[in-house]
Amino acid sequence: MQVLRLIQNENMKLYKRKMLWIMLALIVASVILTLVITLKTSDSHPDNWKQTAQQEITENQKLMNQKGVPKAAKDQIAAQMKVDQYRLDHNIAPLFDDTALGFVDNVIGTSGLITLFIIIISASIVSQEYAWGTMKLVLMRPVQRWKVLLSKYLSVLFNALLLLVFLGILAFIVGAIVFGFKDTSFQYVYERNGIIHQTSVFTHFFLFGLSHYIGMIMIAAFAFMVSTLFKNNALAIALSIFIEFAGSIIGSVLAMFGKNYVKYLFFVNTDLMQYIEGSPSIKGMTIGFSIIILLVYFIIFMGVSFLTFEKRDVA
Amino acid sequence: MTVAVAKIRQLSKKIGNKELVKSLNFDINQGEILGFLGPNGAGKTTTMRMMVGLMKMSGGDVEINGFSVKKNKEQALKHVGGIIENPEMYKFLSGYDNLVHFQRMNGPVNGERIKEVVKLVGLEKAIKNKVRTYSLGMKQRLGIAQALLDHPKLLILDEPTNGLDPEGIREIREYLKKLTRETGIAVFVSSHLLSEMELLCDRIVIIQKGQITDTEELHPSEDVIDKSMTVALTCEPQNKAVDILSEQGVIVRSEEDHLLIQTSYAKLPDIHRLLVNEGVNIYTIEKVRVSLEDRFLAKTKGGRD
Numbered sequence: 001m002q003v004l005r006l007i008q009n010e011n012m013k014l015y016k017r018k019m020l021w022i023m024l025a026l027i028v029a030s031v032i033l034t035l036v037i038t039l040k041t042s043d044s045h046p047d048n049w050k051q052t053a054q055q056e057i058t059e060n061q062k063l064m065n066q067k068g069v070p071k072a073a074k075d076q077i078a079a080q081m082k083v084d085q086y087r088l089d090h091n092i093a094p095l096f097d098d099t100a101l102g103f104v105d106n107v108i109g110t111s112g113l114i115t116l117f118i119i120i121i122s123a124s125i126v127s128q129e130y131a132w133g134t135m136k137l138v139l140m141r142p143v144q145r146w147k148v149l150l151s152k153y154l155s156v157l158f159n160a161l162l163l164l165v166f167l168g169i170l171a172f173i174v175g176a177i178v179f180g181f182k183d184t185s186f187q188y189v190y191e192r193n194g195i196i197h198q199t200s201v202f203t204h205f206f207l208f209g210l211s212h213y214i215g216m217i218m219i220a221a222f223a224f225m226v227s228t229l230f231k232n233n234a235l236a237i238a239l240s241i242f243i244e245f246a247g248s249i250i251g252s253v254l255a256m257f258g259k260n261y262v263k264y265l266f267f268v269n270t271d272l273m274q275y276i277e278g279s280p281s282i283k284g285m286t287i288g289f290s291i292i293i294l295l296v297y298f299i300i301f302m303g304v305s306f307l308t309f310e311k312r313d314v315a
Numbered sequence: 316m317t318v319a320v321a322k323i324r325q326l327s328k329k330i331g332n333k334e335l336v337k338s339l340n341f342d343i344n345q346g347e348i349l350g351f352l353g354p355n356g357a358g359k360t361t362t363m364r365m366m367v368g369l370m371k372m373s374g375g376d377v378e379i380n381g382f383s384v385k386k387n388k389e390q391a392l393k394h395v396g397g398i399i400e401n402p403e404m405y406k407f408l409s410g411y412d413n414l415v416h417f418q419r420m421n422g423p424v425n426g427e428r429i430k431e432v433v434k435l436v437g438l439e440k441a442i443k444n445k446v447r448t449y450s451l452g453m454k455q456r457l458g459i460a461q462a463l464l465d466h467p468k469l470l471i472l473d474e475p476t477n478g479l480d481p482e483g484i485r486e487i488r489e490y491l492k493k494l495t496r497e498t499g500i501a502v503f504v505s506s507h508l509l510s511e512m513e514l515l516c517d518r519i520v521i522i523q524k525g526q527i528t529d530t531e532e533l534h535p536s537e538d539v540i541d542k543s544m545t546v547a548l549t550c551e552p553q554n555k556a557v558d559i560l561s562e563q564g565v566i567v568r569s570e571e572d573h574l575l576i577q578t579s580y581a582k583l584p585d586i587h588r589l590l591v592n593e594g595v596n597i598y599t600i601e602k603v604r605v606s607l608e609d610r611f612l613a614k615t616k617g618g619r620d
Binding site for chain 2: 005006008009012013016017132133134136137138139140141142143144311313314315
């Protein structure tokens with residue numbers, strides 16, 4: 001109960017400032033931007049998608065027969081052909097950009113913006129109390145320190161979820177109003193390990209959101225730890241953004257040089273979607289492996305945060 | 316009967332080789348304003364920080380309301396309110412929201428109690444405004460309101476008059492006195508301003524270089540009417556007055572523009588009557604108090620030598 005009240009406090013401090021509202025405005029702006037880009041760049045979807053799919057298969061077949069096409073490209077083309085064939089066989093239309101659900105699918109692809117916001121919130125929620133000088137008043141209350149810290153982290157997670165759901169719902173509403181549900185597909189088709197799968201679009205959205213949310217939990221824990229450790233939000237923000245957005249590139253580069261330890265780095269394991277709707281970026285990784293790695297890192301990040309916070313003298 | 320609200324025992328703080336606080340021992344009694352006096356860097360704030368759990372103790376313990384701060388911080392601090400250094404509040408929140416915030420840390424929000432403490436410190440008009448717009452004096456008062464929210468038995472205030480103008484200082488002083496009178500709360504207040512302590516406190520503990528050098532009662536019971544005291548007298552003609560008083564065996568010393576007389580409450584009316592009857596014009600009669608400052612400076616000097 002006490003922790004719930006403390007979370008309420010953290011949310012009050014967040015909502016009474018402008019920061020979160022600016023973030024919400026930016027999310028609205030990003031949805032509008034996606035809408036404008038969709039309207040301006042993509043042609044309206046074909047009336048007869050089956051014909052188009054058939055054409056695509058024929059063209060891809062020609063490409064496959066050509067010499068000089070690299071193997072990696074051929075694999076991709078083959079997968080694409082399989083998906084197209086599956087659609088034709090099962091009568092499942094593609095998720096066109098200019099349909100309600102296709103638009104949602106496009107928009108949630110931009111949720112990296114929310115990760116950025118969550119890094120900022122998580123990196124400042126502890127250090128700002130030191131900067132404001134309010135940490136003294138907070139910690140001389142008859143509340144155990146770990147509860148104060150826990151409520152701060154839980155507040156970050158709560159607001160991350162809030163922003164994510166806000167983005168999804170906003171995209172759905174805008175998509176429904178602008179494009180409507182005509183020709184929208186409710187089935188999602190993807191290839192995993194050479195086999196074609198199909199699932200409900202909403203399951204796809206949910207899994208995508210969940211995977212993304214787990215990524216946020218991790219990077220927020222990292223930012224939280226750096227911020228608690230150094231009482232400095234600039235450092236925590238810079239480091240976390242670097243890892244979040246350059247992490248996968250670093251991972252691929254290291255993997256290219258055959259570095260074996262790369263799969264033990266936390267940021268190459270955060271994208272769980274790679275196991276569900278695709279193949280892992282590095283061979284030998286499984287979803288179970290990634291979850292264990294993430295758990296270990298999470299315990300380390302939280303452990304370091306709580307131990308330093310518990311022990312520190314507040315000057 | 317004196318009841319100790321807080322017992323400080325062998326309290327020490329060591330950082331590296333530096334002993335900031337060396338084995339302090341003292342009690343804070345119910346209903347008293349205890350001053351914690353010492354120059355800057357003597358260890359006042361460090362002591363207070365340890366008392367409220369902001370700093371770990373290197374040795375000893377503090378017991379508040381029978382609970383050890385070291386072992387049972389949550390229980391011990393339940394009945395403690397305070398401000399350490401500046402009363403830093405959330406500037407982007409209103410005064411009211413700040414109080415809601417700090418009250419919610421201890422228990423459910425109680426609007427009635429918030430109203431009470433706001434009234435007690437006289438912030439009714441500004442309480443809905445953002446703290447950003449407050450003057451320093453208003454922030455101090457909001458800080459005190461925050462400290463009073465949970466009916467504390469002990470109020471710990473670190474330099475509460477720092478940076479205030481004389482009017483603000485007088486206001487705080489009056490709040491604190493009223494508070495101890497009305498609620499029986501104990502107040503532990505630090506300062507390096509001696510004159511300020513003298514006006515506010517019932518008792519003071521003097522700390523220097525991390526050690527307690529003295530404890531003093533500031534207002535010994537003055538109902539002892541036979542107690543000897545020094546009175547300053549301005550009168551005309553001064554020489555004649557000296558002669559008359561000396562004749563009566565009163566110890567008297569002549570200063571440049573006044574007389575210092577060693578006497579008591581009981582004898583003062585007779586002396587006054589005698590002088591008037593002998594035709595001496597009396598302009599002022601004033602009790603001389605050896606100020607705390609004089610005594611403090613004497614001690615500090617002694618310490619340095």
